[in-house]
Amino acid sequence: MDLSHLNPAQQEAVRQTEGPVMILAGAGSGKTRTLIARIQWLLEEKGMSPFQILAVTFSNKAAREMRERLAHVTKFDIGTFQVTTFHSFCARLLRAEAQYLGLSRNFTIFDDGETTSVAKTILGRKGINPKDIAPGTIGWYVDQVKNLGWFPGSPITQRAQELAEDPRLWDLFLEYEAELHRSNAVDFGGLITGVLQLFEKFPEVRERYQARFRYVLVDEYQDTNRAQFQLVRLLGAGHQNVCVVGDEDQSIYSWRGADIRNIMDFDEIFPGARLVKLEQNYRSSKKIIEAAAHVIAHNTERKGKKLWTANAEGNPIEIVECRDERAEGDYIAMKVKAALREGVKGSDMAVIYRTNSQSRALEDSFRRERIDYHIVAGIKFYERKEVKDLLSYMRVVVNPKDSLALARIINVPTRGIGATSLRKIEDEAVRLNLSLWELVERVVSQPTEHKHVGLSAKVMSSLGGLVTLIHEVQVLEAGPNPLPSYSYEKLLHESGYLEMLKADRSHEGAARLENLDELLTALKSFEGTTDTPTLIGFLETITLDSEKQVDVNASVGFMTAHGSKGLEYLRVFIAGAEDNLFPSFRSLESGGTAVEEERRLFYVAMTRAMEHLTITFAQGRMLWGSLKFNGPSQFVGEIPAAYFEKKFHGTGPVAAPVRHDEFDQRSHDDDSYGGPVLQQRRSPARVSALYVSGQKVLHALYGQGTVLESEGAGADEKILIMFRDGVKKRFMVKFAPLQRVEEAP
DNA sequence: GTTGCGCAGATTTTT
DNA sequence: TCTGCGCAAC
DSSP states (O other): OOOTTSOHHHHHHHHOOSSOEEEEEOTTSOHHHHHHHHHHHHHHTSOOOGGGEEEEESSHHHHHHHHHHHHHHSSSOGGGOEEEEHHHHHHHHHHHTGGGGTOOTTOEEEOHHHHHHHHHHHHHHHTOOTTTSOHHHHHHHHHHHHHTTOOTTOTTHHHHHHTOSSTHHHHHHHHHHHHHHHTTEEEHHHHHHHHHHHHHHOHHHHHHHHHHOSEEEESSGGGOBHHHHHHHHHHHTTTOOEEEEEOGGGOOOGGGTBOTHHHHTHHHHSTTOEEEEEOEESSSOHHHHHHHHHHHTTOSSOOOOOOEEOSOOOOOEEEEEESSHHHHHHHHHHHHHHHHHHTOOGGGEEEEESSGGGHHHHHHHHHHTTOOEEETTOSOGGGSHHHHHHHHHHHHHHOTTOHHHHHHHTTSSOOSOOHHHHHHHHHHHHHHTOOHHHHHHHHHHOTGGGGGGOOOHHHHHHHHHHHHHHHHHHHHHHSSSOOHHHHHHHHHHHTSHHHHHHHOOSHHHHHHHHHHHHHHHHHHHHHHHOSSOOHHHHHHHHHHOOSOOOOOOOSEEEEETGGGTTOOEEEEEEOOOBTBBTTBHHHHHHOTHHHHHHHHHHHHHHTTEEEEEEEEEESSEEETTEEEOOOBOTTGGGSBGGGEEEEEEOOOSOSSOOOGGGEEOOOOOTTBOOOOEEOGGGOOOOSSOSOOTTOEEEETTTEEEEEEEEEOOGGGOEEEEEETTSOEEEEETTTSOEEEEOOOO
16 A cells, blocks of 8 residues: 555554554644545555444544545445444444343433433432532533443442532432433433443453454544543453544643543553654644744643644734724624635635634624624534424434433423423322333323322323324334334424424524424435434434534634634634633633643644634623723733734724823733733723714714713713614723714804 | 513533 | 523413
């Protein structure tokens, strides 16, 4: 096999197939290309079959991409590659071996929201006020425990208990686990720990999988948690052919349980591990790579990698100080527009920010300038109410023990089974130690024996109808040719859900109908991807792969820094590079490693850029209802002066010009950014108000208007303006891009 | 069973 | 300032 398209380090990463290997792959160092070549090498030079190689990635998107590329460069069919996410891999394995753990293979996977719902139920049952222990706290604790790799009988039980800040948490956790088991359900973390439990308790099962997967590859290794690490350890325990690929400088998910120790301790668990460093960057210009390298060098928790590039010098990074978030948005919109005119495609540009809430001001600017954009990883389709409702119907069909799903739909659409009736049913179910569904079935089939439950005739008949519908769909699904889309339509029509939505004449009702159409489309497309489509398969796909489908949109991408990982763009704008925002105030509060993680995040954002990088920050920003003056991010201060040029962007001569005595030199490294920054404490009080009502004004964005009210004076002056289109807006005079217009004589 | 108000809280979110 | 939620009243 020809490896001449790879550099020497990449070639080593490909050839070093035997024994443990850790590849430290810097940003843009051709990691995926190398991984593809490595698998290809195993197939062609080592004569492996695709079934013998397990490659684990973090996102479904990454897995899909890798499968596609492999199918492209090898003779094997795309379906043969064992390239999946940790979670899908474990889900599939658990379904195959479910009986060992007392699960049935149609178990439901609970997402975070459902975890919280179960937590709520438990609190109610235990009579604990949710204000005392928040359901979210239980969810958080559950997550922690499972991230560590805990399972019943695990040696780390004591450590898991010690994690609890409240002594009651451990009991609540056990109760939560019991409830999941009763529901024949597994949460995200439980998918991983379930496999750990299986492997620890049943060595014969473990050995089967160890023998099957002769080579194990783990991508995005820096983001693995302890549980996933244990899984990798167990899978590789025999042959030791474990290859992990990661970049400690891009570890940005420690808050989700990712543990950097997995990188630091790799050679303790896998002695004699080879270390290969991919340090040549092929993505970005010298200016960008070197500036990013300077920033990340401020971190102490590193294995030490020196990223370099043979690419051209490139353009200096642009650092732009803007008056406020609005000016920031306008600046970026202006630059994007200019680039579009030059012929740069929208899809080659991205705006990256720290928090989702920042997108609003940016979107406003883009809309005003009529620039197409799309938000990457925005609202999740499958979390919409109507979609969740229908998914719950499907879940009840697939796994009747899923009481959460049943409780959700038992009165949707309304069937007269209100809170009181539901309570009666639940109580009786608990009393007889039955699942909700089992009890409902009994009540319907033997009404006389359940008279004491006290359900009205109306409720009884509603329940009867529901049971019949679910049974009918179950029969369809168990039949020789199940068709999920047909089952779905039957549920949608016969449950009365469709009718209910059609009765809703509002705009929202129409949108919901559209979403349900989209769900049908998703089902149909799912049916196209598999020979044996079932509802179980569909439910699993969407729970574990909630990512929005391929964006055919050719527009500018808006995304959080987290969301930008793994992507690249010709031009990148990082907005909101201010202390307390990026790094976040929380990280600054806790300091140390938290700030280092923010720095890695900033580094990830910087290294997305190929040719142009613009970093903007605002002097003043509206945050949580008040104007905050945070000053530029300390990370901006870590970029040496040789790599950037500095600009200002305020809007106009304005009523309240920023006076120069308001600027102050900030202390920074001598060779780095030390630009003027508006200081809050010295906002000077002006003696009088600048505007009185009736005054005609010209606003840079809204056009002409008339002042209706004015209050305060000096730096605090606020005015209410009515614009020509009748829109009223309130402004702080200090920041509004306003000019007075004198009346024509 | 819906609507509305008051209050708390307010990062990041591959699965 | 904005949102999402829990509870109270129609």
